[in-house]
Amino acid sequence: MCGIFAVVNDKSNQAAQTTLIGLKKLEYRGYDSWGIALIPEKRKKIKVEKHIGKIGQAETKLPNGNIAIGHTRWATHGGVTDRNAHPHLDCKKEIAVIHNGIVENYKVIKSNLSNKGHVFKSETDTEVIAHLIEEKSKKVPIIKAVFDTFNSLVGSNAIVVLDTNTETVLACRNGSPLVAGIGNNQFFLGSDVPAFLKFTNRVHFLHDGEAVVLSKKGVKLYDLKSGNEKMLNAQILDWKMEDAEKGGYQHFLLKEIVEQKNTIPKTAKINKPALKTISEKIRNGYKIVMSACGTAYYCTLAAKYFFAQLGTESETYGSYEYLPFTKFANKKTVFISVSQSGETADTLIAARAAKKQGAYIVAVVNARGSTLERLADSTLSVGAGPEIAVVSTKAFTAQLSTLYLLAHYAINKPEKGISKIYQLGKSLEKWINTKLFTQITKLAATLINNEDLYLIGKHLNYPASLEFALKIKESSYIHSEAFAAGELKHGVITLIQKGTPCFVLSSNDEAKDEVLSSAAELKARGGKIIGISPVKSAEFDFHIKTLDLGDLTFFPNVIVGQLLGYYLGIGRGTDPDKPRNLAKSVTVK
């Protein structure tokens, strides 16, 4: 939650404009408000610009200067107002602070500082950081004041501090993501790489307990507890600027949905040594326990069916519900944590708890350099590239195809899994085309004024329905609810009236006939039946034909939901890349 950006020694001497470019790439992390602080040329007083709402096409009127910091906010403490927008300043306006996280002990700090005469302008927890640094810097150099302040904060946090006196940017990390970019004589900080990818792909992902100081001379890395300087070994990422651009599409969401024809088959080329290591453990009797949140949780639910089909038992938990079951994890558990960002607070809590019990932790992640990756014993980095839309699509399918491959490695049949995933990629390549888009936009037009949609599916199509429904909710704000087909007669059927849109997801499999019987029951109650299936049926009032790929029909069935959510969102005037109230990574409990 919240996006952080900083530039030092900006070559164009337009650091505020550069910061705005960076923030536009980070807006998916929070869009309640945005703000920039800059040290203007030849002046010591910081200039600040803040606005509520999305950054969109915004421009900044801040003057020239080569050092600035900026922030996009997902509000936690204090309402969505200009005053609460970051950056926040100290009393003398010589220190500006931006922050991602929650300072759990901010009330005590605020009251101590108020007693010392500090005046607060916002309701945020962040503002106390600026004043505490100011207070401490009366006695010690700024670097020590920042480190001591950060070490006294309780909670998961990342802060970036702009100091006018030393003309430096100081940043500290504990629990919230932060990455430094080392360009050609200009230096950057971001919550995520796309923020500065236009300028450099040479990066250092800060670990918890690390700090960096950016000056005109370069980037120095420190250990926060000891204050000692550490060796900085930057890495070069293979990400290209196009990965973080819309590339002619109106929205990232649509671009990322279409990219799946490439990102899914790519998973069959990567991670081979790690898949081998993990699968050996499974074959040696380790029990698989999976955990994740939201879309990533639905990924684990689908993976549970894939494992079961091939004869391997597994369990999965929403990470937020895992703690009562932690006691069953032990040294013979392979604990698979699935997370696009690798920063989801509940997912990390569950993984840490399992690790404490001795479990072998596997991170199935898309973003690079994440906390989850660092705490894991083994990582399956699914390689879908930057996923900018808040609604997860390509990361989800890349994670699921990776787990599909793991299920095959686990029974020592990797080649079969690999060839099926390649085949899936080829089929998607042909199927995702104008004809499909036309059909889905037609369907969207008929549903645009509905406020309730229902979905049913059985076996693999049950998690497919859950994910399909979530995409509709996130992208279009239509209430859509998925049920296991078998649940229908146990209460759900009361919801169906004449004309209620009912989606029926099916594959050409053993569950098909049962699902179609459920569809007939819905139709008999007046339900309008929309079939998402490779096979046509008399029960369907509207049919979107998907691909007949056995268990892998899961993928096209879900892609229909992704596209339908997108087009419904467009039709209803939402911003499909930035749904209201959501953030890309949920770093708070």
Ligand code: AGP
């Ligand atoms: C996906 O569309 C959602 N925005 C959300 O459910 C997401 O999957 C969830 O918050 C988990 O995120 P993660 O994969 O980064 O852990």
